[in-house]
Amino acid sequence: MHGMITNDQYRYLRNNPIFQHFPVEHFDQIAKEIRFRKIPKGQIFFFGGDRRDYLFVLFQGYARIEQYDQTGTYTYLDYIRQGEAFPFGDMFNDGLYHYTAVAETDLEYFMIPMDDYEEFSKINPRQMLFIAKKLSKILRFEELRLRNAMISRASDRVEQVLALMYWDICLPAQLDTLPFTIHIQEISRLSATTRETVSQVMKRLKQENRISYSHKQLTFLDKDYFLEHLTETR
Secondary structure (H helix, E strand, O other), X not given: OEOOEOHHHHHHHHXXXXXXXXXXXXXXXXXXXXXXXXXXXXXEEEOOOOEOOEEEEXXXXXXXXXXXXXXXXXXXXXEEOOOXXXXXXXXXXXXXXXXXXXXXXXXXXXXXXXXXXXXXXXXXXXHHHHHHHHHXXXXXXXXXXXXXXXXXXHHHHHHHHHHHHHHHHHHHHOOOEOOOOOOHHHHHHHOOOOHHHHHHHXXXXXXXXXXXXXXXXXXXXOHHHHHHHHHOOO
């Protein structure tokens, strides 16, 4: 055992890209403080405005992050996939979580003390380069989403959102089906349009055999169609 985690968990984290540049003595110091948690689908594991004390690594399952404005309206919605770590935004700034994180499926995750992670990163040029690349990758994806939000035709925005979800979540894991259920309402938030528009687009895509969608389970049938959709905006 290494502090609060098992030997297998220690090895899993040691091989995670977020730790690959740490010398073993630094990693071992952090590992003593890492905690492992399990929570059910739908549970919140931090709120926007909480102190940003931990970096999280998702071991099994998927998370959703969401942000609201003063009126209680969604201003931001995104998904974190299994194996990923977050949040990287705001690293090295004292601060708070800027969004709320919710278990999109039953979830197993690790909590890594942010202070320790930052302190050991600062003195490690290769690790700082890793973080810089990580942030620029996140930024590139957000720019892609922002460009999508500027598309004037709502039906195109819906298709683009589906394409981004396939590219971001399914493709890296070689999945055809989104690994969590998704409501029409969520797709309408992501594409900044009405439920009616989303329903019409989904119905057409089903008729064209590009997707199947039943019981809130979304499967991509014509994967090339969605990947081509993305190359138009990249």
